[in-house]
Amino acid sequence: MFGVEGTGDTSGYGRLVQPVALPGGTPRPYGGYFDDVVDKLQAVLGDDGYAESIERVVVYREQLTLEVFRGQLPTVAQALRDDPGLRFELSLGVSGVHYPDDAGRELHAFYPLMSITHNRRIHLEVAAPDSDPHIPSLFGVYPTVDWHERETYDFFGIIFDGHPALTRIEMPDDWVGHPQRKDYPLGGIPVEYHGAEIPPPDQRRAYN
Numbered sequence: 001m002f003g004v005e006g007t008g009d010t011s012g013y014g015r016l017v018q019p020v021a022l023p024g025g026t027p028r029p030y031g032g033y034f035d036d037v038v039d040k041l042q043a044v045l046g047d048d049g050y051a052e053s054i055e056r057v058v059v060y061r062e063q064l065t066l067e068v069f070r071g072q073l074p075t076v077a078q079a080l081r082d083d084p085g086l087r088f089e090l091s092l093g094v095s096g097v098h099y100p101d102d103a104g105r106e107l108h109a110f111y112p113l114m115s116i117t118h119n120r121r122i123h124l125e126v127a128a129p130d131s132d133p134h135i136p137s138l139f140g141v142y143p144t145v146d147w148h149e150r151e152t153y154d155f156f157g158i159i160f161d162g163h164p165a166l167t168r169i170e171m172p173d174d175w176v177g178h179p180q181r182k183d184y185p186l187g188g189i190p191v192e193y194h195g196a197e198i199p200p201p202d203q204r205r206a207y208n
Helices: 033-054 069-084 143-156
Strands: 052-060 062-069 095-098 105-116 122-130 135-137 159-161 191-193 197-198
Touching: 033 052, 033 062, 033 069, 033 122, 062 069, 069 105, 069 122, 069 135, 095 143, 105 143, 135 143, 143 159
Parallel strands: 062 122, 135 159
Antiparallel strands: 052 062, 095 105, 105 122, 191 197
């Protein structure tokens, strides 16, 4: 990790880059309760509705992720919440992910859901392009995502259409850019801490 030379990096990590290999779709059987969840969701949405809503099903590291076409996200979420056989009553928030090399799908929103009734967990994932970073808000289905969607907007620039107050929650209102995107510049602003002036990351000494 440390000691890489000749990169111009001053963070100590040598700008190490590790390729990200995203898992592909998973064929049936999915295992455990995953088949039951997918079957019930398909029954609720209908075959045509399911095909129009679910882009693919991924089982990776013993976790089920439903990749949803973004326009159908509220419909799928409401079906998962309201159907007695599914009853995913709780959304545990939303996280953003930025894959600059995933052309046309650079921005991802990831929703962990939990069924308290059935003691089950699944995930919803939605992708949007950099050129059109809009995803429907799930505030109307899961009000608990209020601040999480604001944070994801703040750090990744995903615009959650229909959110009641989509404003920055961490960065100042006039901040330019979204700091957790992978194309965000490493440089920053000097910070004063206990009387000491700490330079931006791109001006700090190297750790080698």
